[in-house]
Amino acid sequence: MRLRNKPWAKEKIAAYPQYVVSQPEQWRGRWSERFGNNNPIHIEIGMGKGQFITGMAKANPHINYIGIEIQTSVVVVALDKLIEQPLDNLQLLHVNGGDITEFFEKEEVHRIYLNFSDPWPKKKHEKRRLTYSSFLKSDETVLVPNGEIHFKTDNQGLFEYSLTSFSQYGMLLKQVWLDLHQSDFQGNIMTEYEEKFSSRGQRIYRVEAQFVAKHKGV
Numbered sequence: 001m002r003l004r005n006k007p008w009a010k011e012k013i014a015a016y017p018q019y020v021v022s023q024p025e026q027w028r029g030r031w032s033e034r035f036g037n038n039n040p041i042h043i044e045i046g047m048g049k050g051q052f053i054t055g056m057a058k059a060n061p062h063i064n065y066i067g068i069e070i071q072t073s074v075v076v077v078a079l080d081k082l083i084e085q086p087l088d089n090l091q092l093l094h095v096n097g098g099d100i101t102e103f104f105e106k107e108e109v110h111r112i113y114l115n116f117s118d119p120w121p122k123k124k125h126e127k128r129r130l131t132y133s134s135f136l137k138s139d140e141t142v143l144v145p146n147g148e149i150h151f152k153t154d155n156q157g158l159f160e161y162s163l164t165s166f167s168q169y170g171m172l173l174k175q176v177w178l179d180l181h182q183s184d185f186q187g188n189i190m191t192e193y194e195e196k197f198s199s200r201g202q203r204i205y206r207v208e209a210q211f212v213a214k215h216k217g218v
Contacts, residue, residue, distance in 0.1 A: 016082075052115055131161065145211075152205065
């Protein structure tokens with residue numbers, strides 16, 4: 001779902017560098033300085049309008065969050081949330097999250113969230129899926145040893161593909177939910193897409209996948 005073009009959005013984003021980090025590659029390896037503490041860093045790749053990452057930052061003040069989103073008209077919606085209620089533990093990146101090693105040093109991140117990523121259903125587009133092996137390699141690089149990816153989707157095909165991709169990469173599937181909203185999972189913070197899909201009665205899938213430390217460098 002794409003929002004209408006907002007010609008003023010880029011100017012507004014540029015006006016709030018304290019919230020939307022310009023030239024984030026300059027902070028690579030130095031995010032603790034940006035936040036002013038050594039708290040764990042969790043990132044969301046493809047944050048959309050920011051409902052999830054904002055909710056997580058509010059609920060967990062002792063964790064630093066970074067939301068990554070490429071669409072200008074979506075980033076500005078997330079920015080509005082942050083302007084309305086500033087959070088010291090949340091930063092936004094208006095960049096392509098395709099290769100996060102450009103923005104994060106080795107073992108600088110503690111957890112990655114992938115929520116309702118584009119499924120790219122055609123086989124010829126497999127390499128664009130955020131759970132494809134090349135993306136997992138970048139994720140593993142920036143994550144601490146035994147770091148985790150928490151993945152949610154409404155797309156059964158993408159979910160099944162991702163479980164296979166995680167497993168073939170050598171990751172541990174710690175927990176798997178085939179119907180998250182009918183489970184006893186506590187503390188779920190929904191994305192905008194999740195609210196939309198669940199209101200239609202669609203099933204939400206979730207998995208927590210962990211990199212195995214001994215796999216590093218193999």
